[in-house]
Amino acid sequence: MNSDLKKKKRLTIRLFTVFALNLFHGSAYADECPSGDFAQFLPVYYSNIEAQQRLTAMTVMALALKYSDEPGKIEPKTMAVDRSTLAFPIMMPIEKDKTKDVQVEQVDVNHVTVVDKRTGNSHIKIFNFSRQTCWSLEGVEDWSISENHLVASSKPSMSTAENFCFQRAQAYEELGATGQYRLTGELFEASLENYLCAAASGDPEASLNAASLSLSGMAPQLETKKVEALLKAAATTLAEGAASLSTFYCYGNNAASQGTCERPDQAEKELIRAASMGSVDATNYLGRSFEKGELATHDISRAIACYRLAASKGNRVAVNNLNRLKKQAADVSNASSCY
Incomplete structure (x- = not known):
């Protein structure tokens, strides 16, 4: 009798264990x-x-890009989310020709991260898995920026899609610049891609930002002709764009900016345009180019005029340049016009 009771007890415990596993996991272990x-x-x-x-x-643990306490700034925020609120499938099947866009990274023996770039750098998702009795998904990071955080008419010259691209580009560039996130390279790539989308409208600011990011080395380098086209668009209304185009004419698609100027006539023309648009730094540098003959023209009188103009607008380097010329016995009392 005792033996039968023991068998029944063991069977009851076993059935309870299986039942509990089914309740918790939905199937037998x-x-x-x-x-x-x-x-x-x-x-x-x-x-x-x-x-x-x-x-x-x-x-x-779900990460999403949302507004921070600082107006207009987007940053990643993480919150705990109940599994029942998630939309499945949470991860889409990986096709054979897309495996290179899915990176599996082992953190340690019990933690693996899957980085999914199949839909581009503006829509990266990261899946964090951990293992106890079995592997399970414990974290999802969504690095896309919802249109709910964007303004349709931030720039009237752009379409709604181009406006969204411009705002995403700015946000991704700011995130990448912090250097705090593992996706720093991808964030800069996403920024460049979105600036190029916005620059399709011909917008000078978007064009300058795209060219500058490419030249910075933080994002993939664009073709030389593309950079020139972007800087020409930027130079139509932006002094900084004209100054950047001047540098480009000297050194091309090379961020180092060293050596002899390759196209001094064009470089000088754009530098004069930047100065005439009000760039004080460009005015001072134009004075230096006239003084040293680094571009197309060597003219001390015009150099003094540029230094004086820049100094009158508060440029301390220009003030120092004027004082230096005075010590060299140069007559700075009379000078021709800067441009």
């Missing part, structure tokens, strides 16, 4: 863990909605 090897686990996870539902943690 033998069916629930595809593999302890993440390389074999992942294809099962992304190809099966039911597997995703079972193998996602009850609480997921």
Whole structure:
């Protein structure tokens, strides 16, 4: 009798254990863990909605880009999200020709990160998996910027889509510039892609930002002809654009800006345009180019005029240049016009 009671008790405990596992996981344990090897686990996870539902943690740490307390600034914010509120499938199947756009990175033996770039740098998602008895998704990072955070008419000269691109470009550039995030390179790439989208409108600011980001070395370098076209668009109304085009005519698609100027006549013309648009720094540098003969013209009288003009607008370097010429016994009392 005691033996029968013990058998029944063991059977009851076993059935309760199986029942509890089914309640918690939705299936028997033998069916629930595809593999302890993440390389074999992942294809099962992304190809099966039911597997995703079972193998996602009850609480997921979700990162999204949202407005910060600082007006107009977007930054990543993380919050705990209940699994029941998630929309499945949370990860889409990975096609064979798209595997290069999905990077699997092992953090340690129990943590793996999957970086999904299949929809471009403006829509990167990161999936963070951890392993206890089996692998499960415990974190999702969405690095896209919702249109809810954007203004349709921030620049009247652009279409709604181009406006969105411009704002995304600014946000991604600011995020990349902090250097705080693992996606720094991708953030700068996303910024450049979006600036180019906005620059399609011919907007000078978007054009200058795209060219400058390319020349900075922080994002992929654009072709020389493309950079020149962007800077020409920027130079139509922006003094900084004309100054940048002047530098480009000297050194081309080379951010180092060293050596002999390749196209001094064109460089001088754009530098004069930048100075005439009101750039004090360009005015001082124009004075230097006239003094040293670094571009097309060597004219001390015009150099003095440029230094004096820049100095009158508060440029301390120009003041020092005037004082230096005085010490060299140069007559700075009379000079021709700067431009």
